[in-house]
Amino acid sequence: MTQNEASFPPRIHSGATDPKPQRPVKSRDWMPIILIGIAIAYLALVLYIPAANVFFQAFKKGFGPFLSNLTRPAFLHAAWLTLILAVITVPLNTVFGLCAAWAITRHKFPGRAFVLSIIDLPFSISPVVAGLMIVLLYGRQGWFGGWLQEHGIRVIFAFPGMILATAFVTMPFVAREVIPVLEEFGKDQEEAARTLGAEDWQIFWRVTLPSIRWGLLYGVILTNARAMGEFGAVSVVSGNIADKTQSLPLFVEDAYKQYETEAAYSAAVLLALLAVVTLVLKEILERKTRIKDVE
Amino acid sequence: MAVSSPRSSPRQLIPPEPPVWKKFLSNLSRIPWTWRITVAYLTVMLFVPIAAMFLKAGTEPPAKFWEIATSPIALATYDVTFTTSVIASLLNGVFGTLIAWVLVRYKFPLKRIIEASVDLPFALPSAVAGLTLATVYSNNGWVGSLLAPLGIKVSFTRLGVAVAMTYISLPFVVRTVQPVLQEMEREIEEAAWSLGATQWQTFWKVIFPPLFPTILTGIALGFSRAVGEYGSTVIIASNTPFKDLIAPVLIFQRLEQYDYSGATVIGTVLLLISLVLLIGINLLQAWARRYDTK
Numbered sequence: 329m330t331q332n333e334a335s336f337p338p339r340i341h342s343g344a345t346d347p348k349p350q351r352p353v354k355s356r357d358w359m360p361i362i363l364i365g366i367a368i369a370y371l372a373l374v375l376y377i378p379a380a381n382v383f384f385q386a387f388k389k390g391f392g393p394f395l396s397n398l399t400r401p402a403f404l405h406a407a408w409l410t411l412i413l414a415v416i417t418v419p420l421n422t423v424f425g426l427c428a429a430w431a432i433t434r435h436k437f438p439g440r441a442f443v444l445s446i447i448d449l450p451f452s453i454s455p456v457v458a459g460l461m462i463v464l465l466y467g468r469q470g471w472f473g474g475w476l477q478e479h480g481i482r483v484i485f486a487f488p489g490m491i492l493a494t495a496f497v498t499m500p501f502v503a504r505e506v507i508p509v510l511e512e513f514g515k516d517q518e519e520a521a522r523t524l525g526a527e528d529w530q531i532f533w534r535v536t537l538p539s540i541r542w543g544l545l546y547g548v549i550l551t552n553a554r555a556m557g558e559f560g561a562v563s564v565v566s567g568n569i570a571d572k573t574q575s576l577p578l579f580v581e582d583a584y585k586q587y588e589t590e591a592a593y594s595a596a597v598l599l600a601l602l603a604v605v606t607l608v609l610k611e612i613l614e615r616k617t618r619i620k621d622v623e
Numbered sequence: 624m625a626v627s628s629p630r631s632s633p634r635q636l637i638p639p640e641p642p643v644w645k646k647f648l649s650n651l652s653r654i655p656w657t658w659r660i661t662v663a664y665l666t667v668m669l670f671v672p673i674a675a676m677f678l679k680a681g682t683e684p685p686a687k688f689w690e691i692a693t694s695p696i697a698l699a700t701y702d703v704t705f706t707t708s709v710i711a712s713l714l715n716g717v718f719g720t721l722i723a724w725v726l727v728r729y730k731f732p733l734k735r736i737i738e739a740s741v742d743l744p745f746a747l748p749s750a751v752a753g754l755t756l757a758t759v760y761s762n763n764g765w766v767g768s769l770l771a772p773l774g775i776k777v778s779f780t781r782l783g784v785a786v787a788m789t790y791i792s793l794p795f796v797v798r799t800v801q802p803v804l805q806e807m808e809r810e811i812e813e814a815a816w817s818l819g820a821t822q823w824q825t826f827w828k829v830i831f832p833p834l835f836p837t838i839l840t841g842i843a844l845g846f847s848r849a850v851g852e853y854g855s856t857v858i859i860a861s862n863t864p865f866k867d868l869i870a871p872v873l874i875f876q877r878l879e880q881y882d883y884s885g886a887t888v889i890g891t892v893l894l895l896i897s898l899v900l901l902i903g904i905n906l907l908q909a910w911a912r913r914y915d916t917k
Contacts, residue, residue, distance in 0.1 A: 359822065360729045367725040368737065370718045374790050375743050377765055378755040385758065427660040435655070445905055449669060452897045452904075454851025456871040460878065460890045461672035464679050469883060471675055496668055550745070557748025560853030564875060577750035581858060584754050596751040603746035610746075611739045 382600045385593040397594035402570045406579035407598070409487070413562075413575060414555040417495045421551050425502025426544070430536075432503075433510040444507070450499045458496045459564025462489055485567030490575065493561035498551045505547030509540045509617070546613045553606040557599060673894070680891040683884055691888040700870040700889075703781055707869070708849035711788035712796075716842040719796025720834075726797070727804045741797050744790055749854025756787055757859040779861035784869060787855040792845030799841035803834060803911075836911035843907055847900040851893065 386394055397403065428447055432440060450458065464470050466483035476483055483489045517539070521531045537544075559577040566573040568582060576595055583592035680688065691697065725731075726738050744752065760767040760777035767777050777783045807830065815825045853871040860867040862876075870893055877886035 360725075360731075363721060364725050364729055364731050367718070367722045371722065371737065371740065373766065374786075374793055375740060378752065378759050378790070379743065379747070381755045381759050381765060382751060385755070424660065424664045427657040427664075431655065431657040431661045435658070441905070445901060446665065446669070449901065452847050452851070452901045454853065454871050454874075454893055454897065456853045456874050457676075457851065457890045457894050457897075458672075460874055460886055461676045463878065464675045464883070464887065465672055467883075492668075496672070499668060553746050557746075557750070559748060559750040560871065563854075564878060577748045577854065580748075580750045580754055581854075584757075584858065589758075592754055596754055599748045599751045603743065603748070603751075606746040607739050607742055610742065611735070 379600065382593060382596050385589065386597040389590070393590060394594050394597070397591045398598075400591065402574070403579060403591070403595055405571050406574045406576045406595070409490075409574065410556050410576040412487075413490060413494050414552050416491050417498055417555045418548060418551050420495055421498050422502050422544075422548055424499065425504075425506060425547060425551075428503040429506035429510050430532075433507055434515065447500050447503050450496055455493075455497055455558065455560030456564055459493050459561040462492050462496070462561075462565050466492070484565055485569075486573060489565035490562050490573060493565045494555050494558050497558050497561050498554045501551040501554065502544065502547035505543045505550070506540055509543030510536070513539045542613050542616045546610060546617075549606055549609050549613070553602060556602055676887065676891060676894060679883075679887045683888060687884075688888055691885055692892050696864050696868075697870075697873065697889055697892075699865045700868050700873045701892075703784065703867055704850055704869045704871075707781060707785040707788050708792075708846050710785050711849050712792050712842045712846040714789055715792050715796045715845050716838055719793065719841060719845075720800050720838055723797045723800040723804055727801060741794050744792075744794055749791065749852065750858065752790055753787060753855035753858030756790060756855060757783070760786055760859070778859055779867070781860075781867045783859040784856050784867050787859045788849035788852055791852050791855055792849045795845035795848065796838065796841035799844065800834065800837055803837045807833070836907060836913075840904060840907040840911055843900065843904045847897060847904065850900070851897060 432443060432447075463484055465472055466476060466489060467473050468477065468484070470484075472483075481488070483492070513536075517535050518531050521535050526534070556575075557577055558575075559581065562575055563578055563581070566575070566578060568574055568578050570579075570582065574582065576599055580592050580595045580599065583589075583595065683691070722741065726734070726741075757778045759765050760770075760783060762768065762771045762776065762778070764778070770777060775782070777786055812825050812829055815829045816822075820828070851871060853875070856869055857872050857875070860869065860872070862868050862872050864873075870889060874886050874890050874893070877883075877889065
């Protein structure tokens with residue numbers, strides 16, 4: 329005990345003065361190389377080989393067949409539908425996420441952890457179950473089914489259902505990314521603005537939004553990626569009719585099932601590129617927030 | 624004091640008692656609009672659908688509910704879902720911790736790209752993942768063809784489901800463990816080394832115990848995601864009952880046959896399981912946070 333206590337000050341000292349160059353203590357041996365090797369091998373088996381395969385399969389016969397697959401009407405319609413899905417659901421969930429994040433971080437109340445869990449709930453619910461819930465609400469025998477039918481509105485096996493399903497599975501992303509940023513940013517500047525006579529709306533636009541913009545953007549990008557890529561929930565409610573209610577991920581599966589592997593992979597390349605862009609932007613945004621942290 | 628206050632307060636509370644709903648409404652109007660939007664959106668998108676599900680399940684007589692929920696085909700799907708999810712999340716528990724360790728502690732070329740790529744399963748749509756995993760692990764695929772001579776068939780079997788689930792739950796352990804590992808003080812480790820502990824001992828006795836709740840949280844998060852996964856598993860599996868049919872796919876098949884009560888019952892079971900998992904994960908996170916204060 330006493331020995332431990334006696335040896336503490338110099339250790340803290342060395343850590344405080346040079347945090348970086350303390351690595352060559354014992355890591356000179358082969359251990360890191362083996363561990364890095366295992367890690368990369370595992371990642372290769374689960375991630376890299378499958379990811380490389382997407383591009384290999386799509387361009388196996390060259391660029392021409394790839395392009396001709398991408399000009400099919402069914403594909404173009406699916407891509408268009410996917411885009412519209414994102415255009416509608418991303419702003420919707422951004423507004424909700426901002427409101428939820430603001431409400432949770434700017435008001436003290438009991439049961440905050442509980443509310444946070446509720447916001448996370450859509451992530452832990454299986455997409456198929458999410459789709460099923462929407463069917464039970466808006467389907468022919470659902471709660472609102474009768475009313476909708478009287479008014480001639482189709483939700484299930486139609487585009488509105490797909491929007492509901494996509495909005496459901498992407499609900500928590502923005503709130504989740506914005507809450508920690510808002511919490512760290514604190515209320516001080518907002519309160520200062522308020523004492524200077526700013527209104528809520530002005531405070532939000534001039535003070536809060538600029539300081540959370542990277543976190544917000546990050547959340548929006550994740551929402552967009554999931555909205556364009558969602559398969560399970562959308563396929564339950566869409567009916568999956570080519571040229572009508574088929575989004576890009578549904579097109580991929582449908583083409584694969586019809587043994588049109590090349591068409592499936594051509595569309596998959598587009599979705600994979602979306603994933604790559606998402607990851608790159610995510611990396612950039614993470615670095616931006618990290619630089620701010622250091623300051 | 625304790626006796627007098629309840630006597631006096633009812634008297635004061637009596638006048639506003641009749642319009643309780645009015646008081647409730649006036650309270651509502653005082654709620655900030657951010658809360659109103661949040662609660663309204665959550666109600667429409669989350670609470671009402673969940674209520675619809677439970678109420679629909681409630682219309683089944685309990686005996687029939689139980690019969691559908693425990694029918695042989697349903698039990699077989701739970702079995703496949705849970706065994707494969709457990710295998711996948713434990714596998715990621717081990718390798719995810721290792722990847723987090725490597726990313727935090729070592730420097731090597733392309734580290735940035737490798738680090739960013741861990742999130743690929745979050746970004747790559749599950750239909751694409753299922754498609755390419757099914758090809759790569761099929762008998763004539765890049766990896767599957769190496770396993771086929773050993774008599775191991777992956778695509779269109781339970782093993783394939785496990786591979787898809789491993790893919791989908793990979794980031795959870797890495798991303799949960801990484802920040803904790805980053806914040807852990809190296810001084811304690813170095814103290815252990817200087818006292819003569821081997822690397823192995825240092826890991827098991829110094830690093831692992833405080834990290835364990837975090838690893839477990841990551842495994843639970845991955846598990847909860849794997850249990851509900853649909854897109855990638857439906858493509859890589861043959862979806863044959865009693866072989867590799869998982870619970871979410873069974874729900875989908877029931878819906879396709881317009882068997883709403885069947886779908887609802889199994890969906891309710893799955894929903895309850897994910898709610899239990901969510902509570903469990905919250906408890907685990909609270910446990911892991913205990914080490915923070917130290």
